Amino acid sequence: MRSSLRKRSALPEPGVVAGSARVDPRTKALTKRLKPGDIAVIDHEDLDRVSAEALVACQPIAVLNAARSTSGRYPNLGPEILVGAGVPLIDDLGADVMAIAEGHRLRIVDGSVYDGDDLVAEGVEQTAATVALAMEEARAGLSVQLESFAANTMDYLRRERDLLLDGVGVPDITTEIDGRQVLIVVRGYHYKEDLVTLRPYIREYRPVLIGVDGGADAILDAGWKPDLIVGDMDSVSDRALGCGAEVVVHAYRDGRAPGLERVAALGVPHVVFPATGTSEDVAMLLADDKGAELIVAVGTHATLVEFLDKGRSGMASTFLTRLRVGSKLVDAKGVSRLYRHRISNLQLTLLVLAGLLALGVALAATSAGQTLFGLTGARFDDFTSWVGSLFGGNA
Numbered sequence: 001m002r003s004s005l006r007k008r009s010a011l012p013e014p015g016v017v018a019g020s021a022r023v024d025p026r027t028k029a030l031t032k033r034l035k036p037g038d039i040a041v042i043d044h045e046d047l048d049r050v051s052a053e054a055l056v057a058c059q060p061i062a063v064l065n066a067a068r069s070t071s072g073r074y075p076n077l078g079p080e081i082l083v084g085a086g087v088p089l090i091d092d093l094g095a096d097v098m099a100i101a102e103g104h105r106l107r108i109v110d111g112s113v114y115d116g117d118d119l120v121a122e123g124v125e126q127t128a129a130t131v132a133l134a135m136e137e138a139r140a141g142l143s144v145q146l147e148s149f150a151a152n153t154m155d156y157l158r159r160e161r162d163l164l165l166d167g168v169g170v171p172d173i174t175t176e177i178d179g180r181q182v183l184i185v186v187r188g189y190h191y192k193e194d195l196v197t198l199r200p201y202i203r204e205y206r207p208v209l210i211g212v213d214g215g216a217d218a219i220l221d222a223g224w225k226p227d228l229i230v231g232d233m234d235s236v237s238d239r240a241l242g243c244g245a246e247v248v249v250h251a252y253r254d255g256r257a258p259g260l261e262r263v264a265a266l267g268v269p270h271v272v273f274p275a276t277g278t279s280e281d282v283a284m285l286l287a288d289d290k291g292a293e294l295i296v297a298v299g300t301h302a303t304l305v306e307f308l309d310k311g312r313s314g315m316a317s318t319f320l321t322r323l324r325v326g327s328k329l330v331d332a333k334g335v336s337r338l339y340r341h342r343i344s345n346l347q348l349t350l351l352v353l354a355g356l357l358a359l360g361v362a363l364a365a366t367s368a369g370q371t372l373f374g375l376t377g378a379r380f381d382d383f384t385s386w387v388g389s390l391f392g393g394n395a
Helices: 049-058 078-084 095-099 128-140 142-159 161-166 191-197 199-205 215-221 260-266 279-289 304-309 313-328 345-364 367-394
Strands: 017-023 039-042 062-065 089-091 105-109 112-115 118-122 181-186 208-212 228-231 246-251 270-274 294-298 329-331
Touching (some): 142 313, 161 313, 181 215, 191 199, 191 294, 208 279, 228 279, 279 313
Parallel strands (some): 246 270, 294 329
Antiparallel strands (some): 112 118
């Protein structure tokens, strides 16, 4: 149920959650200023996994969603991640909650949101049980989304046939890619862990590093500098844009480029790439057209669940793009989970010490070993005597 402002004289204390409000209809923008203990106020229908993981990383005390975190169109993964992390998620609060002033102290009681003593809105607090039920219902209607995905795929093929087949419209760039390997980084699932795992590969092969929007910051945070930054510039930092990388602004087919004004204001040299689809598609097509020997992708979307979890019809383009560059594409997403050490460093150290001890005992049981230990002891005595004479001589 949704409600306009109403007065309540007293609030029950048990189960109260309180914190400062951080309000933004764009979850990606909100996470840049969200601090531990804040209350995140968003308007995000079908909360996806990447957005939920970004919210959890900020450690909010609660998340208030004006929309439904799961609409039932498809089984999105975000609500399960938030609830599993112990972050209270209040759903379907309505437009009133987005009118809360930034920084106001809020209290949440049983799904009701209070600004002072004013009841701002009432929603549904999600639990593991309600999320599981919503996911089950969403899976039942998944066939409709699959049909829509297929239709969007064919529509993209018709509109971008020349780009996909012949590379028509790919801009000229100065970064030398021909004959080199390329690493494309998207700030998606497990990208941090995968970059750590790929360190030996990057050191040895020195691939061209392409950051897709916030992926450029991920490259910088890992200790490298991107050669290219590709995207609509909505989630990349000014630090990354000013690091000296070549910038390719992703524009719509009608010429609109939301990130162009920002890049121009920073005085960063750039080229524009008009194309339908996502920025990660643009990065892959650019690398392929410029003669990349191999394309290694980190954090990109590879499975049907991931395509649908983004909740955008444009993700159909990624499916076709992967078919286009598939002969040279290596998907490194999740490579960090392929192998994990089963022995900890402490266990390994103890094992080495135990081995050395066993070797010492074995040597001590032989005449040769006893002689060796005797000579070693004598050498050590000589050394200590020499050190003592140095200090004694200076006294």
